[in-house]
Amino acid sequence: xxxxxxxxxxxxxxxxxxxxxxxxxxxxxxxxxxxxxxxxxxxxxxxxxxxxxxxxxxxxxxxxxxxxxxxxxxxxxxxxxxxxxxxxxxxxxxxxxxxxxxxxxxxxxxxxxxxxxxxxxxxxxxxxxxxxxxxxxxxxxxxxxxxxxxxxxxxxxxxxxxxxxxxxxxxxxxxxxxxxxxxxxxxxxxxxxxxxxxxxxxxxxxxxxxxxxxxxxxxxxxxxxxxxxxxxxxxxxxxxxxxxxxxxxxxxxxxxxxxxxxxxxxxxxxxxxxxxxxxxxxxxxxxxxxxxxxxxxxxxxxxxxxxxxxxxxxxxxxxxxxxxxxxxxxxxxxxxxxxxxxxxxxxxxxxxxxxxxxxxxxxxxxxxxxxxxxxxxxxxxxxxxxxxxxxxxxxxxxxxxxxxxxxxxxxxxxxxxxxxxxxxxxxxxxxxxxxxxxxxxxxxxxxxxxxxxxxxxxxxxxxxxxxxxxxxxxx
Amino acid sequence: xxxxxxxxxxxxxxxxxxxxxxxxxxxxxxxxxxxxxxxxxxxxxxxxxxxxxxxxxxxxxxxxxxxxxxxxxxxxxxxxxxxxxxxxxxxxxxxxxxxxxxxxxxxxxxxxxxxxxxxxxxxxxxxxxxxxxxxxxxxxxxxxxxxxxxxxxxxxxxxxxxxxxxxxxxxxxxxxxxxxxxxxxxxxxxxxxxxxxxxxxxxxxxxxxxxxxxxxxxxxxxxxxxxxxxx
Numbered sequence: 001x002x003x004x005x006x007x008x009x010x011x012x013x014x015x016x017x018x019x020x021x022x023x024x025x026x027x028x029x030x031x032x033x034x035x036x037x038x039x040x041x042x043x044x045x046x047x048x049x050x051x052x053x054x055x056x057x058x059x060x061x062x063x064x065x066x067x068x069x070x071x072x073x074x075x076x077x078x079x080x081x082x083x084x085x086x087x088x089x090x091x092x093x094x095x096x097x098x099x100x101x102x103x104x105x106x107x108x109x110x111x112x113x114x115x116x117x118x119x120x121x122x123x124x125x126x127x128x129x130x131x132x133x134x135x136x137x138x139x140x141x142x143x144x145x146x147x148x149x150x151x152x153x154x155x156x157x158x159x160x161x162x163x164x165x166x167x168x169x170x171x172x173x174x175x176x177x178x179x180x181x182x183x184x185x186x187x188x189x190x191x192x193x194x195x196x197x198x199x200x201x202x203x204x205x206x207x208x209x210x211x212x213x214x215x216x217x218x219x220x221x222x223x224x225x226x227x228x229x230x231x232x233x234x235x236x237x238x239x240x241x242x243x244x245x246x247x248x249x250x251x252x253x254x255x256x257x258x259x260x261x262x263x264x265x266x267x268x269x270x271x272x273x274x275x276x277x278x279x280x281x282x283x284x285x286x287x288x289x290x291x292x293x294x295x296x297x298x299x300x301x302x303x304x305x306x307x308x309x310x311x312x313x314x315x316x317x318x319x320x321x322x323x324x325x326x327x328x329x330x331x332x333x334x335x336x337x338x339x340x341x342x343x344x345x346x347x348x349x350x351x352x353x354x355x356x357x358x359x360x361x362x363x364x365x366x367x368x369x370x371x372x373x374x375x376x377x378x379x380x381x382x383x384x385x386x387x388x389x390x391x392x393x394x395x396x397x398x399x400x401x402x403x404x405x406x407x408x409x410x411x412x413x414x415x416x417x418x419x420x421x422x423x424x425x426x427x428x429x430x431x432x433x434x435x436x437x438x439x440x441x442x443x444x445x446x447x448x449x450x451x452x453x454x455x456x457x458x459x460x461x462x463x464x465x466x467x468x469x470x471x472x473x474x475x
Numbered sequence: 476x477x478x479x480x481x482x483x484x485x486x487x488x489x490x491x492x493x494x495x496x497x498x499x500x501x502x503x504x505x506x507x508x509x510x511x512x513x514x515x516x517x518x519x520x521x522x523x524x525x526x527x528x529x530x531x532x533x534x535x536x537x538x539x540x541x542x543x544x545x546x547x548x549x550x551x552x553x554x555x556x557x558x559x560x561x562x563x564x565x566x567x568x569x570x571x572x573x574x575x576x577x578x579x580x581x582x583x584x585x586x587x588x589x590x591x592x593x594x595x596x597x598x599x600x601x602x603x604x605x606x607x608x609x610x611x612x613x614x615x616x617x618x619x620x621x622x623x624x625x626x627x628x629x630x631x632x633x634x635x636x637x638x639x640x641x642x643x644x645x646x647x648x649x650x651x652x653x654x655x656x657x658x659x660x661x662x663x664x665x666x667x668x669x670x671x672x673x674x675x676x677x678x679x680x681x682x683x684x685x686x687x688x689x690x691x692x693x694x695x696x697x698x699x700x701x702x703x704x705x706x
Contacts, residue, residue: 024679031680045515052512065485066494066502074659084478136686137677153677160679183678191687198687199594214506214659217666225673225688228627232665243481249509250653254645258515265676268532269610272688273668280664283619285570285591287664297481305488 001119001147005336005348008359015330024159025331028150032322035266036373043262053259054377056252057313060213061304067213067246068295074216078278080291088118091240091296095120095205096127098238098292104129104202108234110220110227111135112207113151113316114296115240116338117351120205131205132197134226136190143170149332149340152264152318157331160186194226204230204288208241209315210256211293214249217277218293221260221270228274237276237288243295244304244312250275256315259375264317299351307386311346313376320370320380326363335360342370342380349387358396361387400444422461430456507657511646518609518643525608526641530696532611536671537684538692545702546573549635550582552695553600560691562631567592569601571620573700574635591622592629599625600633603669605648606641606694610670613694614648617665626667632689637700 004011015021040046060067072082085091099107107129109115121131121142133142137155141148143166148154155163164180167189180186206227208218218239220227231237247253261267280287303312321327321341332340337357339347345360354361361384370380391397392405411418433439433456442449459465486492494502518525530540543552557564565586568574579587592599604616613634617623626632642648645668653661673688684690 027680031676043515043517045513048513049515056512062489063494063502064489065482066499068485069482070506077660078662084476084481086477086480090477134687135677136675140677153680155677156680163678183681183683186678187675187683187686191685194687195594214509215662216659217662223673224675224686225627226686228623228667229687232623232627243485248506250649251509251511251646254649255512257645267670268536269612269668269670271536271670271672271674273670275662275666275668277662277664277666281618284617284664285619285622286624287617295481297484301481301484301488304485 001116001338003337003352003356005352005357005360008334008336008363011334011336012330012363015334020159020162021157021331024157025328028156028322028328032264032266032319036263036319036322037266039262039266039268042268043258046259046262049255049259050375050377053256053315053375054313056247056255057315057376060247060252061244061309061312064243064246064304067248068243070213071211071216071246074213075278075291075293076216078216078291080216080278080293083292083294085294086297088296088298091118091294091298092120092123094294095238095240096124098236098290099124099129099203102202102235104236106197106201107131107203107205108197108201108230109133109138110204110206110222110230111138111154112205112240113148113338114207114242114298115205116148118240118296118298120240132194132201134194134198134224134230135222136187136224136226139190139194140166143167147333147338150318150321151316151339151341151344157333198229198233201230201234203236203238204232204234205238205240206231208239208245208293209260210253211241211246212248212250212253212275213246215275215277217250217275219253219257219273219275221257221273223265223267223271225272228272231274231276232287234288236290236292237279238292238294239276240294240296242300243297244300256375260315260317263319263373263375303350306350308346308350308383310378311343311350311383313378314343314347315376317375319373319375320378323369323373325365325367325369335363342384343378346380346383346387349390354387354390354394355396358391361385361391404444419461419463422463426457426461429454430458432456506659514644514646515609518607520608520643522638522641525643526638526696529606529608529611529641530694532608533606533671533692533694534611536611537674538611538671538694540694540696542696542698544698546577546635546697546700547581547702549577549695549697550579550585553633554582554585556633556693557598557631560631563597565597566633567596567599567625567629569599569621569625571602573602573637574600576700577635592624592627594628596625596629598631598633599629600635601625602635602637603640604666605651606636607643607645607648607668608641609644612645613667613669614645615665615667615669616652616663617667618663621663623665623667626669627688629689630685631691631693632669632672633693633695635695635697637697639700641696
């Protein structure tokens with residue numbers, strides 16, 4: 001997928017000026033946050049389940065080789081196939097070869113972030129196949145030829161009129177004067193169009209939320225039922241999935257499922273949670289004849305070896321972006337790659353290189369809401385800070401920022417000097433501010449003062465105030 | 476080969492060789508014992524209250540639920556539901572022994588086909604392996620008598636669920652499915668957990684029912700499915 005993370009600043013400015021996008025983003029604020037809070041409050045054990053969810057993922061990652069090997073054994077024992085892919089290219093070619101083996105033309109897809117990550121749709125199209133996204137949100141953005149802007153609500157940046165426009169443009173089989181003003185009409189039309197694609201498909205591709213080592217099962221979680229039609233009707237079911245998704249047992253997956261839907265959409269449980277184990281069995285009246293699992297590394301194992309390992313716990317609920325003030329202001333596309341929001345700002349540099357995404361770890365106020373809602377307690381602010389350190393160490397930050405930080409560090413390590421310098425700075429700022437008490441321009445901080453005034457410091461430096469209060473406290 | 480390279484990378488990342496000895500035994504034991512984690516107390520109830528909780532939770536996610544005394548009452552319940560929703564009386568019924576025991580002939584106007592669903596199937600009738608009270612979730616296990624397509628293709632999905640198949644938690648469902656298996660090979664091709672009818676929020680976060688799967692989910696709880704049919 002084309003990456004524009006390096007233009008984050010320009011992307012964000014454009015997003016803030018886009019009135020339609022701002023109208024659509026309002027839905028993030030009103031929908032997800034309240035629903036998650038209510039769902040969490042309804043389950044007294046929720047916080048304990050989050051601790052356990054974190055521990056299960058940590059345990060699975062600490063024994064990743066053992067559990068992946070067992071998972072593979074069980075898939076093979078049930079008559080399925082397992083393919084190991086180090087890179088996106090290898091994964092794309094593996095999927096293509098499976099599709100070609102049955103002369104596939106129509107390939108339906110359930111919602112899958114890893115297939116976005118490896119750019120599967122464009123690749124299949126270039127090779128003569130017709131990939132059809134079947135999740136309604138994914139279908140909408142496929143028609144609009146754009147990437148998802150949210151990991152569970154891919155079309156959350158789109159308003160209803162834009163969906164109508166896309167349907168009028170692409171569904172030429174229907175009368176051009178048909179009404180498409182209501183969500184119900186849009187949904188019914190998409191249902192009718194996609195039903196034909198489900199029935200025509202030769203191959204169905206899904207992702208997986210979890211892999212179960214104990215049984216060799218793959219798990220998907222959906223609300224529409226599109227994932228199930230995708231994987232049940234065609235001859236072949238291909239599961240494309242990152243290697244970090246394996247958990248030991250059904251009980252472990254169950255605990256993770258209890259926090260997943262509640263954190264994502266605020267549902268007690270998603271409408272459809274499906275455990276798939278191998279191809280059609282003797283006597284089965286339906287189901288795919290072949291079951292393939294394509295396991296993808298594509299940079300994940302570098303994360304396993306790094307200070308970003310905790311980010312591999314992610315179960316893709318989207319709570320961090322739903323609660324992020326930066327995401328709510330600029331939307332997902334500004335982040336410029338597949339995974340937006342706080343978790344995306346950790347994953348994107350890890351998978352594509354910090355030199356291609358150095359703005360993302362800086363697109364955070366460290367307010368900590370992401371960490372406070374993460375169902376597997378990923379310390380997102382800490383990991384974002386780690387990326388800022390890497391950025392500094394590799395001299396990727398602009399010179400002014402680096403020298404500024406280096407200068408600050410010089411003083412910070414010399415407390416006496418720091419106090420003297422801070423005292424001088426304090427007085428100089430007050431002098432410059434004059435009677436207004438505000439500064440409308442500051443050297444080296446034009447970005448900050450271009451939209452607001454800097455209030456002049458009052459009442460001495462922090463250190464001097466602290467010292468004074470301590471003295472008064474002792475009296 | 477990528478498989479070997481991936482395992483090498485994992486072991487390098489973890490800074491150790493393949494787990495052996497006591498480490499491997501501990502991992503094997505964890506799989507064999509598959510311990511449960513925290514189980515919400517919400518569904519730890521006497522069985523009759525679990526049934527009530529199941530119905531309450533299923534209704535909360537837009538399923539409709541009725542109760543009948545025995546399988547004899549199912550044809551009337553089905554016919555009444557279809558009439559009430561103004562739906563045609565054509566049905567595809569799963570080739571399920573439980574549903575063999577339903578006296579469909581009591582309602583001769585129901586047009587019944589047995590088998591899996593096709594693209595044109597309007598209403599399907601299945602049973603379920605279990606009903607999970609915790610969230611009003613149906614647990615369906617695929618097999619020769621349980622086509623998966625009936626859960627997803629029809630516009631209306633009608634589920635006949637005997638009271639004694641209602642359990643408290645998902646873990647109870649797994650226990651029932653796992654039986655005495657020790658090798659992890661007890662899973663049917665597909666286990667579907669179904670919680671209400673199909674839905675989507677992809678158009679401006681407004682929830683609509685009936686996205687790709689069933690628009691309606693109707694659950695008929697049967698108090699005593701073992702009771703013999705009157706001759």
